[in-house]
Amino acid sequence: EDQVTQSPEALRLQEGESSSLNCSYTVSGLRGLFWYRQDPGKGPEFLFTLYSAGEEKEKERLKATLTKKESFLHITAPKPEDSATYLCAVQALLGSQGNLIFGKGTKLSVKP
Amino acid sequence: DSGVTQTPKHLITATGQRVTLRCSPRSGDLSVYWYQQSLDQGLQFLIQYYNGEERAKGNILERFSAQQFPDLHSELNLSSLELGDSALYFCASSVAAGDRDTQYFGPGTRLTVL
Numbered sequence: 001e002d003q004v005t006q007s008p009e010a011l012r013l014q015e016g017e018s019s020s021l022n023c024s025y026t027v028s029g030l031r032g033l034f035w036y037r038q039d040p041g042k043g044p045e046f047l048f049t050l051y052s053a054g055e056e057k058e059k060e061r062l063k064a065t066l067t068k069k070e071s072f073l074h075i076t077a078p079k080p081e082d083s084a085t086y087l088c089a090v091q092a093l094l095g096s097q098g099n100l101i102f103g104k105g106t107k108l109s110v111k112p
Numbered sequence: 113d114s115g116v117t118q119t120p121k122h123l124i125t126a127t128g129q130r131v132t133l134r135c136s137p138r139s140g141d142l143s144v145y146w147y148q149q150s151l152d153q154g155l156q157f158l159i160q161y162y163n164g165e166e167r168a169k170g171n172i173l174e175r176f177s178a179q180q181f182p183d184l185h186s187e188l189n190l191s192s193l194e195l196g197d198s199a200l201y202f203c204a205s206s207v208a209a210g211d212r213d214t215q216y217f218g219p220g221t222r223l224t225v226l
Contacts (some may be wrong), residue, residue, distance in 0.1 A: 032212045043114065043202055043217035044155070044163015051212065087155065091212065098143060099168050102155040 002027045002092045006103035013110050016077045021086055021106045024070040029093030033071050034100060035064050036087040044087055047073075078110045115139065115222040116218035120204050124224045133221045137184055137205030143167065144186040145206070145215060146178055150199040161186055162209045193225045 003026045011017055032051050036044035048057045050066040057064050063074040073086055085107045089100035115138035125131055137144050144168045146158040157170035159179035200220045206213035
């Protein structure tokens, strides 16, 4: 069964304290891995798509990387406005056309 | 703002009732997806429509149904509502049928069943 596991469930950082979030996945074949940010009561906001192992993408303080079994979201020198839940999702080769399988997310809190 | 709109923002109703949630995709997007987000289950895929046709189905209950209209907006109908149906319902849209397409999410409809 296709599955996505994110760790840790929650992460508290001080402003400027860099860290990484993990997303491990088990899929029949990977079409793509997606990272989203979700603020409380709002819809997920797209961050990155990764398609193949070794690929990396960056946006401001965020950098996403992909291996054959997991993805990392590295946060460099975070600010309080980076506080949110970060969701990882995969699109499987043999799954229903187009649908995303989501992990339960990592809730990030950044204290000033 | 993703460009995906959903109405209503909040819905409070009673068990046994029926409700309709509405979604308008981003301009130019042909696919619409519906997801349910509850506290314990996370985001779960319900159903996908592409250019008016059902494309994929997830763990959608028989009490739930959806359709996509010629103007590409979509509606999710939930009937015989139960307490456990209380959740956030999100609509997402993508340009094409879904293979590797980025899905952009709307702001959601919060459904409370009393």
